[in-house]
Amino acid sequence: MSKRPIGIFDSGVGGTSIWKEINVLLPNENTIYLADSKHAPYGSKGESIITELSVKNTELLIDKGCKLIVVACNTATTNAIKTLRESYHIPFIGIEPAIKPAALQTKTKAVGILATKGTLSSALFYKTTDLFARNIRVIEQIGEGIVPLIESGEIRSEEMKSLLNLYLKPMLDAHIDYLVLGCSHYPYLTPLLLKLLPPHVKIIDSGEAVARQTKAVLERQNLLNTQITQTNNQFYSNGNPEIMAKLLGNVFNVDYLDF
Numbered sequence: 001m002s003k004r005p006i007g008i009f010d011s012g013v014g015g016t017s018i019w020k021e022i023n024v025l026l027p028n029e030n031t032i033y034l035a036d037s038k039h040a041p042y043g044s045k046g047e048s049i050i051t052e053l054s055v056k057n058t059e060l061l062i063d064k065g066c067k068l069i070v071v072a073c074n075t076a077t078t079n080a081i082k083t084l085r086e087s088y089h090i091p092f093i094g095i096e097p098a099i100k101p102a103a104l105q106t107k108t109k110a111v112g113i114l115a116t117k118g119t120l121s122s123a124l125f126y127k128t129t130d131l132f133a134r135n136i137r138v139i140e141q142i143g144e145g146i147v148p149l150i151e152s153g154e155i156r157s158e159e160m161k162s163l164l165n166l167y168l169k170p171m172l173d174a175h176i177d178y179l180v181l182g183c184s185h186y187p188y189l190t191p192l193l194l195k196l197l198p199p200h201v202k203i204i205d206s207g208e209a210v211a212r213q214t215k216a217v218l219e220r221q222n223l224l225n226t227q228i229t230q231t232n233n234q235f236y237s238n239g240n241p242e243i244m245a246k247l248l249g250n251v252f253n254v255d256y257l258d259f
Contacts, residue, residue, distance in 0.1 A: 002223045005030040005232070006214065007066030009057040012040035012151045013237070013244045014185025015072030018095065021207035022070065022214055023233070028225045029218075030232045032064050034259070037239025041147035042075040043116020043183070050118060054080035058088060060259055067223050070214060071095065072184050074115060074206075078122035091221060093214050096128060097182035098204045103133040105202075106178050110137040112171030115182025117142045125182075139174050141167045143183060150185045153243045156192060164189065164196055172198070181205040188247065 006029050008019050013035050023031070034057050036042075042050050054076045061069055068091045071077045071084070077094035085092050097119065102111040111133070119125055120140050129138055149160050171179065179201055181187055187205045194203070218224040233252055237244050241254035248254070 002067050003030060003225050003227070003229075004065050004067040004223075005032045005234070007032050007034070007061030007064070007069040008072050009034040009036065009054075009061060009069070009076075010072040010184055011042035011053075011075065012037040012147065012185065012239065013247055014147070014150060014183060014188065015070075016244060016247050017187040017205070018070060018072040018184050018207050018210050021211040025211040025215055026218070026224075028228055028231065030225070032061060032066060032234045033236065034060060034257075035235070035237040035239060035244055036259070037151055037237055040151050040239070041116060042073060043118035043142075043147070045118065047079045047118075047122075050076055051080040051083050054084060055087070056259065058084055062088065062090060066090070068093065068214065068218060070210065072210070074182050074184060075118035075122075078119050078124040091217050091223075093210060093217060095184060095206050095210050097125065097180050098206050098209065099129055099138070099180060100132040102178035102180050102204050103136045106136060106176075108175045108177045109135070110139065110174045110176045111178040111180060112139045112141065112168070112174070112176040113180040113182050114141050114143050114146075114167060114186060115180075116147070117144075119182050137174060139171045139176060141171065143167060143186065146189070147183065147185050150188060151239060151243065153246065155188055160189070161192065161196070164192065168196060172201075177201055179203050
């Protein structure tokens with residue numbers, strides 16, 4: 001049993017969607033969340049810069065005593081998690097687009113994936129897609145401009161609606177029946193996407209799977225906090241803390257931290 005916190009980082013506020021799933025499944029765990037909004041989005045950066053930023057976030061969380069780190073960013077996972085696991089003696093949980101369940105369940109044999117350029121161009125994404133979706137048509141779409149709008153609190157703006165309509169059109173033309181959200185920011189778009197998509201198109205993200213994997217690793221390494229006490233959840237942002245506080249329902253304090 002360990003009361004040390006779980007560390008979580010993302011290229012901004014989007015990974016709070018992952019934090020919520022972890023908090024539901026593991027309510028006794030203390031957590032520390034880092035929103036690297038100053039450098040968002042990671043998806044437009046090269047692998048070396050993404051790895052450098054991921055190392056910076058990791059070392060900050062290790063310095064704060066974290067027992068496990070969740071890389072709550074698809075781009076950071078697909079580009080940097082191998083380096084992180086080789087460099088630090090601490091468990092890492094990554095997040096990948098949920099191509100496998102979409103490919104296994106599709107009836108139309110066509111699925112859409114909305115993700116960043118950094119995720120879609122990564123070797124790990126290619127390997128996963130080749131393994132599970134070889135006989136499935138995968139319509140890939142880079143979500144250019146989406147993360148900056150979410151980071152600015154413009155989730156329900158007309159600009160966001162226009163972008164999503166533009167990005168969804170080739171997927172709907174291909175008769176997808178599953179839409180995979182390949183960025184941890186994107187689950188916050190689900191209410192809007194449900195209005196824009198036909199009822200038969202199902203939306204899949206990786207949040208629940210990441211939470212389950214986090215629990216499994218904690219149990220396997222005897223790091224699970226089974227003691228029922230008041231938890232300490234700390235949130236830090238190097239961007240605008242008010243935006244993250246709003247996404248969290250204004251029930252947690254979000255502190256500004258220059259990192």
